[in-house]
Amino acid sequence: MNRKTRQTLTAYSFLSPALIFYAIVLIFPLGFSAYLAFHRWNMLTPPGSAPAVGLSHFTYLLTLDDLFRAALRNTVIFALGTVAAGMLLALLVALAINRMKSAPLWRFLFFVPMVITPVAIGIVWKYLYEPAYGLINSGLRLLHVPAQSWLSSAEQALPAIMLVAIWANLGGMIIVFEAGLKNIPAMYFDQARLDGANHWQQFRHVTLPLLKPTIAFLSITGLISAWQVFDLVFVMTRGATIAGGAAGSAPLESTIVVALHIYQTAFEYLRMGRASAMAFILFFVILTVTLLLLRLLRKGGIEET
C-alpha cells in the first residue's frame, strides 16, 4: 500500500464517526422530510401507507394559508431588522471600545446576555414589558411618556420581541467586530492620515472595506439563526397570562414566525406533511439569501473557508 492510499484510508477512518452520524441524523431526516412534504401523515400510522398529495401542501401554504404568509412576513421583518440593527449597534460599540484600556469590562457587560437561556430572557422581558407595573412603562412615566401596551398590541408586539433579540445578541457581534478591527494593520490608518483623511473618510475608505469579511460572516450567520427564531417568540407570546396584567395578548398573526407555525402544525395539529413542506420553504429562503449574500460579499474571505 503506498503512502497516498494509506493517508486516504486513515483520513476516512478518522472521519467515519462523524460521517456515520451524519448519515443517521442528517441524510435520513432530510430524505424523510422530503417524502413527508408530499404526503399527508399524522405520525400515528405507518409512514409508508400515508396518502400522497402531490404539491398540495405547497400550493395550500403559498396561496391559502394566511397564517403562514403572516409568519413568513414576520420572520423576514424579524431577521432583517434584528441583524441589521444589531450589527450597526455592535459596530458602534466595537469602534468605541477598540484599543480602549477598559475594553474587557465593556465587552463583558455587553456579552452576559449571550449565556442566558433565551427562555429565561423571554420570561423576564415579558414582565418588563407588562403595561401596568412593568419596569419599562414605569420608566416611560418618569419621562412623562404615556404607557405603551407592548406585547398586547398588534403593532408593537413584534418590534418589542425584536428589541429583546437585539439586546440578547449584541455581545457576540461586538466581539467579532472588535477582532475584525484589530486585524486591520495600523499602517493603513497612518497612510490615510498622511493623505489628510479625516475620521469619517478613514472609516469610510479604510475601516469599512477591510471589515467586509467580518460583515459577511456576521450577516450570514446572524440571518441563518434569525430565520429560525423560536424560543423568544414562543415564551413571550404564549403560556399563562401574566400576573395582574389586565391586557390580553396580541393577535397570533402579528407575532407568529415560521418556526412557531411549524411547531404548532406538527406537534399540536399533527400535520407532519404540511409542517415538513413549511420547513422546506424556510430552507429555500435561507439557502437563497445565504448564497445571495455570499455572492454579494465575494472576496470577503468567507467563501475560501
Place this chain on the structure above:
Amino acid sequence: MKYAALSLGALLIVTPMLWLLVSSLKTTPEIIARPPVWLPGVPQWRNYLRVFAEIPMLGYYLNSFLVAGSVSLFVLFTSSLSGYALSKFKFPGRELIFKGILATMMIPSLLFIIPMYYLMLRVPLAGGNDFAGLGGSGFLHSHLSLIFPFVVSAWGIFLLRQFFMSVPDDLLSAARIDGCSEFRIYLQVALPHAKPALATLAIFTFVGQWNSFLWPLVITTSAPELTTVPVGLQMLQVAFNPSINLHLIFAGIVLGTVPAVILFLLLQRYYVQGITLTGLKE
C-alpha cells in the same frame, strides 16, 4: 461623550438582569407595586428554597447536566477526529466533505424535528421495541433522545479544523518518524496541542445545550421525566400561579440561569477565542 454613551448602553444591557436578581428576593406585592419598589423590604432568601421544595428543580438540573455533558463529550470526540483529518491529511473528497459539512449549517433545524422524533420512537430493540422498531417507545423515554441528535456539530468540526491548520506539520512528522501509529499521533501529539480549542468547543456546546429549548420541548411533552432546565422554566409559569407567586418564578429563573453564567465567568477567555477563531480566519 463616548463614555456616557457606552455607560448608557451597558446600563440598558445590565438593568434587566439586575431587576431579575432583585425581584427574585422580593415578595409578589413588592414586584408588582406601582410606583416600583426598588429593593425588597426584607430579602426573601427562602424563595429559592421554596422553588426546590415545590418543583423538581433538582431533577431539571440533573437532566440538563447529563444531556449537556454527554453531548459535549461526543461533540469533542467527533469534531476533533474529523477536524484533524480535514486539516492534516490530503485525500480525494476532502474539499467536498468539508464544504458539505459547512453547507449543513444552512439547513434549518426545524427540518429535522419530525423525522428525528419518529427515528427516536422507532429505534429497534429499545424501550420495548421489537427488531423492526415497532411496539414500544424507542428512545423517547430515555436521555438518549435528547443526546443522540446532537453528537456531531458542523461548527465544532469547522472550529477544530481551523485550529489544527495552525499546528505545525513538523510536530506530526517527527512522531511519524518515531513510528507512532496515526491514531496515537492524534491522541498524544495533536490533541494535547489543541487544548484551548477543545475547551472552547466544550464550553460552547455545553452552554448551547444547557440553553436549548425546541427539541427538549418536543421530547418532554410526552416524557415529562426528561424535563430540562429551559423547559422547566417555561413551565414555572404554569406551576406557580403568577398573580401570587411571581417571586417564585423569578427565583426559579435565577436558579436555572446560574450554572451557565458561572461557567461563563470562569471560562470567559475561551468564549472570546471561539468567536474570533471561527469568525475571522479563512
